[in-house]
Amino acid sequence: MSTSTASPATHDPVPSEGAWRTVVRGISLSPELRVGLPVTILLALLATAGRAIVPIAVQMTIDDGLQGGVGVDVQTVLSIVAFASVAVLLTAVCSGAMNYRLAAVVETALSSLRVRAFRHIHDLSMLHQASQQRGGLVSRVTSDIDEVSRFMQWAGLNLITAVGQLTIATVVMFVYSWRLTLIVLAVFVPFVIGARWFQKRLTRAYLIVRERIGRLLGVVAETVVGAPVVKAYGIEPRTQDRLDHAIGEHRRAAVRAGGLSSIFSATGEVFGAVATAAAVVGGVMLGVDDQVTPGMVLAFLFLIALFIEPVLVAAEVINEGQNAVAGWRRVLDVLDVEPDVEDPGDDGVELPDEPIGIRFDHVSFRYPKPGESAREASGPIVLDDVDVAIEPRTKVAVVGETGSGKTTFAKLLTRLMDPVDGRVLLAGTPVDQVRFDSLRARVVMVPQDGALFDGTIGDNVRMGRPDASDHDLQLAFLELGLSDWLEELPQHLDTRTGERGGSLSAGERQLVALARAYVANPDLLVLDEATSAVDPATELRLQRALAGLTSGRTTVTIAHRLSTAETADEVLVFDGGRLVQRGAHDDLVAQGGVYGRLHTSWTRGVGRDG
């Protein structure tokens, strides 16, 4: 039975930690982000200082150049302007250097985070991978990280310059007149308080937008993938209703978030005007007491503009940043998941170099409920106290109905999952003590659908043994009796398999998967027999290749066909998670029971009795 499709992450639209904590955690996990940070910040401050140059030049020109003496002192103005121009150019260079450093650092750090998350996802158990939607996993190493990267460069830049600009504007204001500065700052206190309130509501609004876009994508995907059904059943109107609904829901949520952020920006403008008015009034009142000069008050008006801008920008960065922080959090959360099936690595042992026998020592398995770790799983029991030994070099067929536990048996055998109780031993060694490289080299599983990657047939087979030459591969096909099939293909080993092997038929994909297992030359082979019907000619080829592949190896086959069970040395019959029968086919038929029932069902369908 497949587990629930909903991932825990989608159940939880409320952030579990604050944005700030996520950022701190993220930075500590990507030390590359701190490379050269002091220099970058220094450059940013210098670049930002450039923004104060023009207001200062205006003030100096008016105070010294125009009013300072009698009439206009052109020489002074010239030197002010020349000096300021050089400063503007220098700060522009600083600004460019800072932008570039930021881009390089962020992209480098995130590329390595991307690769790390990718690797980590592969290290997670099947169990965990299965509990997540594929698209969700992919988005963690793609769009989530893209979002963080885009945000960090846009926001990182803006935040650094905003903070710098704010600092410099404040410092310059203080230098001019601390009294006037305090007046301006006082005006902004209620604004900062209001901003926090806005931010909370915006966070929620953006979360809803993200959820709705996910739902919208789901409905569109359904429409596209299900197009044959939609057309054949003429349900276009109903489908369009569903689409329109999802589209409308997303639009409403987006407009709401946009509206909130618009109101916020407008509020900022009002505070800017109040601050300007306060500076004029305060300036005049102080000026009368000779505390400030007219030039200073005028410079203040410019400085207030310089002050408001970063405040608004910073607020917007924080608002819009909710999206990126959520993406970052998803990536970090995946990295936080401890792989519950862990490679013992150097502490582990190698499988002894001998034919592999299997022992299940009172093994039980349950699936974890959402939120539980695999070890404390308390879901319904899937495998119940299975105790069985299989001699090396035997061919075993595992049979049972859907949900009987036969697939779980195979997953525990290959250590795609660990049991909740009991031990699995291969060649006398507990499987959780075996190093992965040894385990994967000696134990190979062939999944139900050939599971091919886009590339050539040669590429796909070579995954079984990366150093195999073309000649080795051809030999493998020959030994499996498949060279006639390979020769029929337009480009033989170089024939492209297409996306997920889509250029080949289901049976042909299986042939490639068998060849892949053959070149890997394992001692224990676990086969999950394909259920989908293939035409009988391909079926025959499959049978022949299987015979070649399994010869001389311990083989465990999850059998969906009678013929497989018939030819096995031994059949294990599962029912409701328990091993209920074992023995040779004929003996089991004579016994009746669960196997008898399965046998009757098989023979009736294939039509051999009639």
Added chain:
Amino acid sequence: MHGLLRRGLRVIGVALRGAPRPFAVGVGGAALFAVATVAASLVLGWVTDEVLLPQFEAGETDAAALTLAALVIIGVGLVKATGVLGRRLGAYLAQFQLQAMYRQRVTRQYLRLPLRWHRRHPTGELLSNANADVESAFFVAAPLPMAMGASILLVLTAGLLVVTDPALAAIGFSVGPLLIFANWFYQRRMRYAATVAQQARADVSEVAHESFDGALVVKTMGREQAEAERFRGISEDLRDKMIRVGRLRAFFDPVIEALPNIAILLVLFVGAYRVRAGALTPGDLVLFAYLFRLVALPMRVFGWLLGELPRAVVGWDRVSRVLDETGEMVYGRAPAEGEGGAATQLDEVRFRHPAPERGDLAGPDATTPRHRTAAAGSGPRAGGSAVATADRDGGSSHGHDGPPADETDQQRRGIESVSFDVPAGRTIALVGATGSGKSTVASLLVRLFDPDHGSITFDGRELSELDRDQLAANVAIVFQEAFLFDDTVRDNITLGLDLPDADVEAAARLAQAHGFITELEHGYDTPVGERGATLSGGQRQRIALARAIVRKPRLLVLDDATSAVDPSVESDILRGLADSDLPSTVIVVAYRKGSIALADEVVFLREGQVAARGSHEQLLEEEPSYADLVTAYERDAAERDAMAAGQDTRGIGP
């Protein structure tokens, strides 16, 4: 003026026409903002000359004048805030209205266009058309009101500057052409860099998708490290391209910011002369400097708008390619209703599946060889996007790459010339090897495609003459790949038809689905999850079958629709269908001998043609290749029996 700008302006035109009211709000707000901004600078000039300087000189405050000044400043600020609100709100409203509108149009087009068109386009491409492409086409709506407001600001400011001092204004505006040139240069370089980066991004996503999709293989072959290395290569490629984009921006941004500042300084310098010459008051000079800061803003906004244009054009091109597609099926008005099963006939029908098109979206760059993993052992890579079109038709899909393979596929898939008739109420089995054209015939019978040549009739009428709804109501097909919607079991069976529960249940019983459905947590009201993920393949197939049966179609086509169902259940289903009072002619694509034997007659297809026709027994005798095909299982078993008999004396089964 190059093509990009012209096409960009066309997208802007489309946007303006698509959401006139929000844009009116946005542009109105932006205009208000512009006017208020200019007013604010005038006010500051006035405050300087009339309030500040006099009071400084006088050495005493004038409360009335100060209050007035403060009120005017705040009043102008309020107007400005209203402008900001209108501008931003209008931009958001416009953007989301356009997105929603074009998403509806694109998806309506998906529903309208024939399956033939769908086959040519990978799922991932269609998904991104409706999502990312629509989005990027109308991102341009966001800076649009601001840009239009900014042009008003620019005109107002320019006017004021010219009125105040034409000579000084001329000096200041010399910066304009420089900005435009810098922008043009940037756009050219950026477009290429961004396109290349976007492609690299798609590659990363493809490799990730493929690798996670094949997680089982990766794990069981111990290829985690090899996969990580493959991913690292492609991720670092993206990183380098993104750094290149960053470098361009790093160069451009400071230039755009420094140019207006230099202009202001120039104005200050020349302005000082003008003040000395008495042509200008100090207040005017302050106003001038302030106004120039304002001019820098529209310049930046235009840069912003121009920066969005390449993306908007690419997005819009992709969206309009879908919207401009024609060729939807034309339906007639003839009724398809009648008593009992329908007779159907194919006459010299030929059909070739269209070759898939790789979305040629990346502009100049799409033809360059895409990142391939050449090194042996580094593994193959993804070629297309997410959900494959593969297997929608039991193996009639094609590879995207390698023309020779496609050629061969073309010859193998599809049908050459098929003629046969099915009398009303009969059950016919379509049998043939993979690629013989069974699924193609099945799809043609229900008019998912129109044949390239030849005719298909339903009760003597051409399928194309039949009314759309009548056809859908009287003809049903069940595919091997059972597609379920993210909905309840019941809704997946009724698909929105208002049917009595008893009918739904009866159909489910006939499909051998009632038993397991009632064991589900909420029975018929259990949600099945995305694509029916909570159910097994056989269960999904049986629900899809019930969906067809509940409509009581006059023609029922089962395209290997029970492949994942246990053989015994399969024959129960077919036997049940035969015994039921369904008014159906049934055409069943099957492999298993037990199912074939239940048909009244067999049509045997080989290489896209009817090779033989007759009862199962007849064909077994008369047609050696048919006998070869359907008895392969038995011969295999017999061979193994013989081998086993040779190895030991233990006999095996009948």
